[in-house]
Amino acid sequence: MAIAKLTEAERAALVSLNGWAHDASRDALVKHFKFRDFSEAWGFMNRVALLAEKHDHHPEWSNVYNRVEILLTTHDAGGLSARDVAMAKAIDAL
Structure with missing residues (x-):
């Protein structure tokens, strides 16, 4: 089934x-x-990685020292989908 x-x-x-x-x-x-610091940022990324596996929805992201940028889009839908919103909320719940 296609993702809307x-x-x-x-x-x-x-x-x-x-x-x-x-x-x-x-x-x-x-x-x-x-x-x-870097260690705290890396720990956050590890927790997000576990969420991504659970949701089967993987972010585009980058890390520089104590900063992490996360981009969520659903490539199969050609843009934003409910999967991105759910993942954003799950990340915020960390």
Whole structure:
């Protein structure tokens, strides 16, 4: 079954996501995280990796010292889907 992109009504609800921004050029959710040091950032990335496996939905991300940037988009849908919103909420719950 194909994964559907978010409807306009679902996209309007994205404003309720804590700190996630819509990157229109990629039709993705993006969030920047800052931690005390590299070890804390790496630990966070490990926890996100376990979530990604559980959700079978893997982020695009980068890490520089104490900063982590996460980008969520559903390639199979060609943009944002409910999977991205669920993953963003799961990441925030960490």
